[in-house]
Amino acid sequence: MQKWLFLCMLMPVLFSCNWMGERVEGNGQHANENRQVSSFNSVEASGPMDIILQDAPNAGVRVEADQNLLPYILTDVDGKTLHIRTKKGYNLHSDNPMRVYVAAPVFNEVVLDGSGNITSQGMLVNPDDMTLKLSGSGNIDMQVNTPELKSLMNGSGNIKLSGSADKWVAGLSGSGNIYCFGLNTQKAEVGINGSGDAEVMASKQLTLKINGSGHIKYRGNANVDSHINGSGSVTKVE
Missing domain, CATH: 2.160.20.120 (Pectate Lyase C-like)
Known part of the structure; x- marks a missing residue:
């Protein structure tokens, strides 16, 4: 019986060591x-x-x-x-x-899973569309120029973008942050599910959705359509 209890106590340690590598x-x-x-x-x-x-x-x-x-x-x-x-x-x-x-x-899709970092050296130009995905606590910091851009984040990481995109769709789930005041867009759709924060800029149309305690700050003179479910907020800044 004592040997069995010892093995039961030891198993989590063994699994932990195996997981760490x-x-x-x-x-x-x-x-x-x-x-x-x-x-x-x-x-x-x-x-x-x-x-x-x-x-x-x-x-x-x-x-x-x-x-x-x-x-x-x-x-x-x-x-x-x-x-x-x-x-x-x-x-x-x-x-x-x-x-x-x-x-x-050309880069059509960039995916980061974990705690690493992805940056761009100079502007990344895509004449069609580009997708960025971040899962975990990593960071993406890029300069992009593309007609259509999609960025999806799940976790506690950060996405920072600059450059331009005619249309930008962003989704944030978790406690991460999106810093995109430097990304010039005409139309943008940004959704937050959780406690994350976002900074966005649009010149024509801006659709914002928050489910939770997230916060969105925006710049530009776009028509704004916002929907908030929870304690989140939408604020225009200069």
């Missing part, structure tokens, strides 16, 4: 590696890395990290999507940044 410490020897990849137009990233996106004529990937950590940072293309992640079963630690530089002619 084996810890791999960086050796402090900075290195970079160019990866050979086929063409892609979307990116899905998870893990603690910083992802830097840049428009370029040809697809390319460069990884910067401690030399012994490079084999644990995986980059592969499936279909038209570049997947960036750490090797399963390992938990990477380093005093130095782990960065993945990603170049492509």
Whole structure:
């Protein structure tokens, strides 16, 4: 009986260790590696890395990290999507940044899952439409220029956008924040479900929906249609 109780107490610890994965410490020897990849137009990233996106004529990937950590940072293309992640079963630690530089002619969809960061180096131009998805506590900070933009966030992360989009649809679920005063739009639809906050700008039409205690601040002279269910608020600022 005592052995059974001991095993029951030990099981959560074992599962926790397995979930965390084996810890791999960086050796402090900075290195970079160019990866050979086929063409892609979307990116899905998870893990603690910083992802830097840049428009370029040809697809390319460069990884910067401690030399012994490079084999644990995986980059592969499936279909038209570049997947960036750490090797399963390992938990990477380093005093130095782990960065993945990603170049492509166009980005249709960018997805971040976890606690990493995605930024853009310069303006990302898409002549059709672009979708951004964030799940977890990570951050997306990008400059974009596209006719139609969609951004979806679930969790406690942050999305910061600048540039322009004729039409922008944004959905926020959780306690995260959307900072988009720098994104010039003509028509925007923003919905918050939870306690998150949003900053938006529109020149023609602005549709705002809040379910919960979220707050939306807006700029511009757009016609505003707002619906609030809960203690949230909508405020115009200069």
